Each structure stands twice: as structure tokens, then as C-alpha cells.
Amino acid sequence: MANTKELSVEDKLKAIYALQLIDSKIDEIRNVRGELPLEVEDLEDEVAGLSTRLEKLKTDLEVIETQIKDKKNAIDDHKASIKKYTEQQKNVRNNREFNSLTKEIEFQELEIQLAEKHIKEMKASIEHKKEVVAQTKERLEAKQTHLKHKKAELSDIMSETEKEENFLTEKSAEYRGKIEARLLEAYDRIRTSVRNGLAVVSIERGASAGSFFTIPPQTQMEIAARKKILTDEHSGRILVDSVLADEVKEEMDNIFATI
Structure with missing residues (x-):
């Protein structure tokens, strides 16, 4: 200096x-590169976001499937209880015992109805989520294709200009050292x-x-x-x-x- x-x-x-x-x-x-590096970065973020969303939707579907299975098992349990209480009614000693068992049977039937309602709602939720999964997959694939093209475009420009830019950057540093x-x-x-x-x-x-x-x-x-x-x-x-x-x-x- x-x-x-x-x-x-x-x-x-x-x-x-x-x-x-x-x-x-x-x-x-x-x-010449213009906004291309930023476009690539934005697309990478979008692809990552859609991939995360897709994984979450798949996890949600698995959770709902498990919940439906649990509800079906619960229905089987309620049916077994109804069968048991119905058998017990044959051997009651008085009306009070019979009525008590009848109430238990009614309760089990209500539980079955509620479980069936929940299964129906969950199946509807599954159908909706499957539609969202299909749409998200479609968007993800489109974005991935777009990203691939943009990356190739950026790579071409970079390979064409990298040598020149490196040379000029070194020259810039050289002249800055003189000032x-x-x-x-x-x-x-x-x-x-x-x-x-x-x-x-x-x-x-x-x-x-x-x-x-x-x-x-x-x-x-x-x-x-x-x-x-x-x-x-x-x-x-x-x-x-x-x-x-x-x-x-x-x-x-x-x-x-x-x-």
C-alpha cells in the first residue's frame, strides 16, 4: 500500500x-444471471416445503387408519359386551337386574353408533386428504421439473461465465490494491x-x-x-x-x- x-x-x-x-x-x-440464482433458491424452498407437507399428509393418513382400526376393535368389544349382557338377561332374578342389563346393552349400542359415526367421518377425512396428497404430489413434481430446468440453465450460464468472472474478480482486486x-x-x-x-x-x-x-x-x-x-x-x-x-x-x- x-x-x-x-x-x-x-x-x-x-x-x-x-x-x-x-x-x-x-x-x-x-x-446475465439476473434473478436466476434467487429463482433457484425460491424453487428449492418451495420443493422442500411441499415435500414436508406431503410427508405430514402421509403421516396423518397413517394416524387416521390406525384410529379407524382402533374404533373397529372397540365396536367388536362393544358387540361382545352386548352378547354377554344379553346372555346374562336370561338368568336374572328380578326386573331391576334385567333393566340394569338393558341399560348396559343400550349404552354399548350407543357407543357402537358413535364409533361408526367417527369411522364414517374419518373415512371422509381420508378421502379428502388423499385428494390433497394427489394435488400436492402433482405440484411437487411440477416444481421439481421446473427446478431441474432452472438449475440446468444456471449451470450453463455459470460454466460459460465462471472463468471470465474469476479472472475479472482477480483483476478488480489487483487494481483496488493500487488505489x-x-x-x-x-x-x-x-x-x-x-x-x-x-x-x-x-x-x-x-x-x-x-x-x-x-x-x-x-x-x-x-x-x-x-x-x-x-x-x-x-x-x-x-x-x-x-x-x-x-x-x-x-x-x-x-x-x-x-x-
């Missing part, structure tokens, strides 16, 4: 503009505050590139002199003259051509 302090203003401007060209190239690559901390902080701050990520722009036809605001002739002369670092009063961007910009661009194009 000691060498960065020894750079002339002109060299600083060249380094910062070169960095801008590199970072803009990286931005282009990432724009003093204060200027680099300003560059990063401007880059994050503007929509297109352009923190350094050249003068084109008397205005900063991409802007309609004219730069005063005196300021244009100061920028061309390369004696101090100047910014656009409207956008805050660092300004370089068009000749310097063309020189650096040609140099960087030669570097980019080697990728």
Missing part, C-alpha cells in the same frame, strides 16, 4: 477508471448509490457520460489537466477526460481479450 501514495493524480484516475471498467464487466456477467483507501471508499460509496454502478465517468460532448448536465468549460479544463480529482456536482461521480478514458479503455480491452 505504500506505493499508492506515490501515484500521481493522473495515475490514480487511470487506476480508478480501469477499476470501473472491470467492475462494470463483472456487473454485466451478473446481470488509496480514501479514494476507494469514495468509489465504493458512489457505486452503491447509483443505479448503474458507474462511479467514474468520462466527459462526453461537454457533459458527464449518461448525464444531461453540462460541465462548465473551466471545470473541463481542470479535468483535462489531471492535477486533481473532481466530481460531477449533480451525480457525485468521479470525472475523467475523454482522452484518458479512451486510453484506459483500449488498454483494458486488450486485457479483456486475453480471457
